[in-house]
Amino acid sequence: MNRTLKTIITLAATVFAGTALRAQNVSDLIISEVVAVPDSVVSFKDDFGQANGWIEVFNKSQGTVNFGGCFVTDDIHNLKKSSIPKGDLRTKLGPRQSAVLYASGDSRQGTFYLNFKIEKGKTIYLVSNDGKSIIDSLGVPQNLADGKAIAKFANDKKEMIFDDIHEADPTPMSINGKHGSESKSQIMAREDPHGYTLTATSVAVVFFALIILYIIYGISGEIFKGTFKRKKSGKIDDETAAAIAMALDMDDNGETYAAIAAALELYLHDTVHDNESFVLTIQDSPASEWRNKALTFRKAPRN
Amino acid sequence: MHQIVDSLQQFWQFTGFANCQIVNLIMIVIGVAFITMAIVKEWEPLLLVPIGFGMIIGNIPMFPGLNVSIYEDGSVLNILYQGVRQGWYPPLIFLGIGAMTDFSALISQPRLMLIGAAAQMGIFGAYLLALTLGFAPNEAGAIGIIGGADGPTAIFLSSKLAPDLMGAIAVSAYSYMALVPVIQRPIMLALTTKKERLIKMPRPREVSQKEKVIFPIVGFIMTAFIVPSGLPLLGMLFFGNLLKESGVTRRLAETARGPLIDVVTTLIGLTVGASTQADKFLTGNSLKIFALGLLSFIIATTCGVLFVKIWNLFLKEGQKINPLIGNAGVSAVPDSARVSEVVGRESDPKNHLLMNAMAPNVAGVIGSAVAAGILLSFLG
Known part of the structure; x- marks a missing residue:
């Protein structure tokens, strides 16, 4: 992450300095x-x-x-x-x-x-x-x-x-x-009659523009995918260990062991499907038509 | 009685029959052919029907001075035509395109943007060829943009660089866009091996809403800073996409991708068609433009496919790209991506390339707008 940040900052500084000098x-x-x-x-x-x-x-x-x-x-x-x-x-x-x-x-x-x-x-x-x-x-x-x-x-x-x-x-x-x-x-006809200079310049600019976007979205994509997130250590923290111990003390049948093993597998290998916010609410969803009538109203302008 | 005969003779002089020339009939036949292609073959019907009918309107022979022709100041058609001449229809279409385009495929596989850049070689190949054929640089630039396979961009640029050639350029661009499946398929098959056509690419990952919202803002800032002259097209494209993805401007997005783009497409098609009056359209230059337009599509497709093949030489197994998506680097959304899918399935019915091909396809839209901006800044 540090290396990526450094690259971005260096690139930005170079562009800024170049612009300023120009x-x-x-x-x-x-x-x-x-x-x-x-x-x-x-x-x-x-x-x-x-x-x-x-x-x-x-x-x-x-x-x-x-x-x-x-x-x-x-x-x-x-x-x-x-x-x-x-x-x-x-x-x-x-x-x-x-x-x-x-x-x-x-x-x-x-x-x-x-x-x-x-x-x-x-x-x-x-x-x-x-x-x-x-x-x-x-x-x-x-x-x-x-x-x-x-x-x-x-x-x-x-x-x-x-x-x-x-x-x-x-x-x-x-x-x-x-x-x-x-x-x-007319200037172009005189200075670049065959069009090679303009072609080379234009191709370079088109590639440059899309390469810049590629780099930006490449980095942002990695961020959103969670590549730069700190990996879990694979160790169980004390609180989890205490909870498991308590569960084992309370009940010693096979089902409890199986449930704990499955939960640990999901937790340690990050195979939980998604992260829930655990907040239950009714939100105004743009995909919902539930208050469509209200959406068609024009808001009164503020004075 | 004598007066009645005189009046009838005078009236006859005003009719289309008295003023008809063979060139008018030729253009009317071409217009009918466009409409037939659109209805029977369903090739770009939303464009070819208005353009074809516009051709018929523009080539009805008439007595000059009636103030109805598209080239007569103040006529209704002339007023509608100003949207083309002044270049404000194309940005409105780009607004609609932005509002209807899902950039997820591109966001999830940004490396495929480079294919969109490679396919823009069609523009510059045609530019070089047009210069060789004796066109002035501004005209060559306007002709070259046909290779971007993007009708609104072609109209926008030609209205600025070479208004006199705009009719031929626009008709050429839209015609070849309609013929994308016919032009691209043989080139793709000729340039790829059976083994290459069987390359399977992973499905693009899911893209979060945040990424989709960030994309148009960052994309616009970066591209507009690099090519400010592309502002009208790039600005409207990314603005339309922000309306779509923000989630809070649903009505605006629906208007942009629905009624607005429909109205503007109708007007642009009709007026571009009507601008092809025989005396301005049936010239040697128009034939050259059509030939160059076809070559630009061929160059663009070839460069896109070859670029992927060369790129694959440096990629590890499992990361290789199916060269059949190289053709999609030309804009022509989504037709060229569909061609990738169809040709890919011919080799392996289970190999679906559509989502992967959409990435270079929409990158081509951005690339052609950037290329138009560059040409405008150098030649405008």
Whole structure:
């Protein structure tokens, strides 16, 4: 039993640790796009209807990344200039998802608002939640046209390497690059044209799911069968021995001996048919129709 | 008099006779064939009768613009069809399936779940073949799910991945489910020896009520955590089973496995049948889908049986599994389990495999729902 418990705890801990590590992998974030001065007519506005400069953060991994607790700055000497609050579920970015941070100059406006405005010629840094490690940076050119963005483009969408940086039209909340609008099916057609990867992955997952159920129900089945119950020692306890002695003293005919022998056989070899609760009662059985009329009544709602 | 003749001529233009094409007649004949199979042979009558009649409804030639066709927005059939297009009929059917399925055989022999996993190879075999034939990955995924031998799952996934192919996929899935005894028996006999077919398996142990109640809760949590995209199907399946096993929701369980599933089955069958309008159904792609569907059933059955044979190599005498239950890993509850029983009894009239075969059979339902979830997450 101890060994089984240890196995379960180890498995659970591994799964939990794996999940936790996956969720905290902020190194997969990049600053994918920055707009310093938005277009005065057509622009991406914040929740207050204001057109400020903005920074797009993109999760290039296949897992969920939470950037709550990270910092954004335009000052290499002050890496904790503007912090992203923790505890907001919206800071969790799914695979290949992005979020826009508004450089309004007032971080009290909400989770996605920074306490500085973007200036041309400066570099924007995304800093890890330790306040020391720079995750990614993007320089804003001095000559960046108003209404234009400086953006990173992925030439290799499979590896998600964003090594092409140039000025472009702003595309907030969407993947930069030529494959940005591809459907999952199109991506799969390009990355796995013969379907071998998807097949291998899917078969593995189906087996994994059913193996997990097999293990769980295997263990629970053993528990319910009583495999892990402590075995009877085969010895008669003192109370039983005293009862047998008393019975033998009172009556010494053969029938008594036979009855005691049969009872001992059943007791010691656990061949008793079932364990009775010895409680006699009338219970409300769902299989019984005895109060069927009552079952059809609707209960009055409580106030 | 002239006006009357004009009116009659105008009326004639609205009739089915004036708009009839040969393809309409072909589809009507297929519909009649489905109904005949259901009534005469009793092959899946609860599905083939509504689908067959739906085919006739959907292929009555008519003048466009009358707002009665299933593809015309706002028509009665179109409104009923939304349950298929939006994918909310299949989860309701899964609710009923959960409420009528006894998972005892599976709970008592959890090792047999792996057969249910092996038989899902039919899905992925068909997926690979469909890609080879030039289908896009989303279409290939929708076609592949036919190999899960589970009509509601096939409709659910194809409505999400390839709505245009849904009619052909659904009809193919249900047709081959009806033909399970015909397809599986020769494969089972070809792949097993006489000695293997005589393997006797112990009767599954009695399962306590507590185990039955715990099963849907734990089963749902585990599978949904692994494949959240399978939530609608897995959630309803296990919820229905909890209604059945909890012992305190008898009326809900009876409704789910009785009137509710009957109503939804009628509607799903009728609307899927009606969606097979000749111009959308009689295409080269439909023929390919039917061929791939048949292959997927063959692959699934073969993999299930072979998996047991290979597994037996590692099992001690007395623990060996009769490979005749390998076919039951495809869903098609309970038909494929019945096939195991029938073929098993042909070799040994005293060898009853039904209860043992039910374990991989219901595991196949879970497995195909999981597979659908995976395909949806990758291709949806």
